[in-house]
Amino acid sequence: MNTNGKPALEIRDVSKIYKAKVGLLSGRGKDVVALDRVSFEINKGEIFGLVGESGSGKTTAGRLIVSLEETDSGEILMDGQPVTGLKGKTLKKFRSKAQMIFQDPYQSLNPQRSILDTVAEPLNIHRVGDAAGRKDRVREVLSSVGLSPPDDFLYRYPHRLSGGQRQRVAIARAMVLNPEFVIADEPTSMLDASISAQIFNILLKMRNELGVTQLFITHSLAAARYLCDRIAVMYHGRLMEVGQADQVIRNPKHPYTKALIDALPKFGHSGDRKRYGTLLTRERTDAQDVGCNFFSRCALAQENRCNLEKPVLEDNGNRNMVACFLR
Numbered sequence: 001m002n003t004n005g006k007p008a009l010e011i012r013d014v015s016k017i018y019k020a021k022v023g024l025l026s027g028r029g030k031d032v033v034a035l036d037r038v039s040f041e042i043n044k045g046e047i048f049g050l051v052g053e054s055g056s057g058k059t060t061a062g063r064l065i066v067s068l069e070e071t072d073s074g075e076i077l078m079d080g081q082p083v084t085g086l087k088g089k090t091l092k093k094f095r096s097k098a099q100m101i102f103q104d105p106y107q108s109l110n111p112q113r114s115i116l117d118t119v120a121e122p123l124n125i126h127r128v129g130d131a132a133g134r135k136d137r138v139r140e141v142l143s144s145v146g147l148s149p150p151d152d153f154l155y156r157y158p159h160r161l162s163g164g165q166r167q168r169v170a171i172a173r174a175m176v177l178n179p180e181f182v183i184a185d186e187p188t189s190m191l192d193a194s195i196s197a198q199i200f201n202i203l204l205k206m207r208n209e210l211g212v213t214q215l216f217i218t219h220s221l222a223a224a225r226y227l228c229d230r231i232a233v234m235y236h237g238r239l240m241e242v243g244q245a246d247q248v249i250r251n252p253k254h255p256y257t258k259a260l261i262d263a264l265p266k267f268g269h270s271g272d273r274k275r276y277g278t279l280l281t282r283e284r285t286d287a288q289d290v291g292c293n294f295f296s297r298c299a300l301a302q303e304n305r306c307n308l309e310k311p312v313l314e315d316n317g318n319r320n321m322v323a324c325f326l327r
């Protein structure tokens, strides 16, 4: 692990806008602001959770970090070095340091390739060792994700594996080059709860034993609480609250975080009673781009304030950073 004292990852004021497609009959649609001036840092050896509903921009953030897409503005630094605009050899080297595990293990593995070929591919691309050495490394990494004995798996194809086993193969493939940083994008959303717990434990082991820094993307605060040191709660491309996982969940400050906690039965009061108040759907007639992104669903929002300006993340003196005028 690099120990130059810099955060493993810095996201500075990053925005990503997907331009609307122009349809022949429909005319020009609306641009989608997938990320809106997002900033956070991940420390070395930390598991940092990015939590939010579907469509909030989590996957976009992951894709930008591993350079699968380019930012429209802002900066992404890994170990103090910009990852934007990397090309050729530098891009290749960077790719070996930062890996992404995708949501759907049924789509992320090539059905035509054996497990050996799948997991060895990054070693081939990066010309690591000879054929025998690569095979040994594949055996080692398969064992470390709980696919053992590894020789039972080397020549199998994905269709002969369960969903949980496929996700283990995807993790093995991500780990085979000893990356420093891994992004796990909802790695268990297609899996049963008991299998999910096993996958979470593999991610924890990667951090505890190998020091792998991780960005864990999830829609579930419960999963984030189990795995993460710190979490960031995102809504429609903007960060709403950032802090220690325990602190954010026990003492949420943002109305959206509170709403997410209400959705977790075991954190609320008994029965169906909501602890923090429900989400609204408020009609907006004004310019939606101006005010708080959460305005139309916020039970506490004030007209002539929250709809006129975007709150920025600020320290509330209680460790969580919160983007809300009413905190």
Ligand SMILES: Nc1ncnc2c1ncn2[C@@H]1O[C@H](COP(=O)(O)OP(=O)(O)O)[C@@H](O)[C@H]1O
Residues within 6 Å of the ligand: 018, 019, 032, 033, 034, 052, 053, 054, 055, 056, 057, 058, 059, 060, 061
């Ligand atoms: N390639 C794309 N083209 C256009 N819009 C996209 C594209 N990828 C994502 N989006 C839009 O950006 C927003 C954020 O998407 P995403 O990052 O996938 O969210 P999440 O992972 O939190 O569900 C969504 O509104 C989504 O429809």
Ligand SMILES: [Mg+2]
Residues within 6 Å of the ligand: 058, 059, 060
């Ligand atoms: Mg996603």
